[in-house]
Amino acid sequence: MTPLGTGAFIKGHGTGNDFVLLADPDGAAPLTAERVRALADRRFGIGGDGVIRAVRAGAAGDPALDDAPAGSWAMDYWNADGTVSEMCGNGVRVFVRLLLDAGLIELADGAAIEVATRSGLKRVIRQGALFAVDLGTFELGGDRLVAAHGIEVARPGLDVSTGNPHVVVALASADELASLDLHAAPVLDPEPEGGANVEFVVPGSIADGVGAIRMRVHERGSGETLSCGTGAVAAALATRHWSGDAADRWIVDVPGGRLEVEVDERGHAWLTGPAELVFRGEEIDGGVSRAR
Structure with missing residues (x-):
């Protein structure tokens, strides 16, 4: 020390x-x-x-x-x-x-x-x-359209607040995730006041109460990053919502490694990682x- x-x-x-x-x-x-x-x-x-x-x-x-x-x-x-x-x-x-x-x-x-x-x-x-x-607790909001380089048609995104504002977009495949060009900020319609981080996710399997997703992110003020902690939580919570709350524990693979997200009995979201x-x-x- x-x-x-x-x-x-x-x-x-x-x-x-x-x-x-x-x-x-x-x-x-x-x-x-x-x-x-x-x-x-x-x-x-x-x-x-x-x-x-x-x-x-x-x-x-x-x-x-x-x-x-x-x-x-x-x-x-x-x-x-x-x-x-x-x-x-x-x-x-x-x-x-x-x-x-x-x-x-x-x-x-x-x-x-x-x-x-x-x-x-x-x-x-x-x-x-x-x-x-x-x-702590989280909040799921409304939908907005998200346009980004590498996807031909704007996709719906779900607002998720985890202490920071996020918009989460589901994609169909790993190839679609890889084709994104996140050097430029995604365009949100309507644009949230103060901006938002934008996460693109590919949902994976759910087994024994554990779900898996892959994610890339564009962070407001920083651009594309190899990982975003609150964004991984937002992505897991959005996927959990879309799945009908099928799992409370999620493994999130990001370009920089792996994070774990869990929702406890109080409705608090936990993020674990190195x-x-x-x-x-x-x-x-x-x-x-x-x-x-």
Whole structure:
């Protein structure tokens, strides 16, 4: 466990959804849109789908993060384009892994920590090398049309709220999923206020109460990513709805790996998956970095 000093960062990912991680316990170095864009730039910066600052609740400078019990840790998450985001399912697991690695918390196997996010407190349980996140209750909304490069006709998408807004679209085959070009953002009709993440899924089999799906995602503010935690949950919940609630546990395969989604007896959605830290370094020359 190694403390992080001023200007130091850790690079981490959850099933390929990657982040620049900064430890700022006392809130001495608030993020700005300009700094986030510089850090997340894959050519001139460190590179990542987003930037995460670990700060004590009460010192974050954001009422949505500071309205948490004293002593709580807050996840200040920003998209790569410099916009703030409510929540990140992969990011919150990597956030807890950062706290452990930096020696900021101790968390035994099976123990839990509550993390303040812009969509409320999220309970994270350590399960060996994996972390399970209680995303709380979810909401299924209405339908809207979704057009994307690689599919000839716009498809219906289901609104799903898992702390972040999502629109989930079912496709017929793995070939159709592979043919998508998600460099450009899908077009939603009507366009939701504030935008949404868009998940394209291919439902698989359901056996012994466990369902399987494959998914790709375009995240608002980041573009196509190898994985999206809250998006995997949204995709599983939409498929569960379409199947008549045939299963409460879902295996979600994304380009960056595999995640598990489960709906408990309270109607809470849980996301379980890995959290990896891959290197550490320090910022120099206004955003250029060197690994160490």
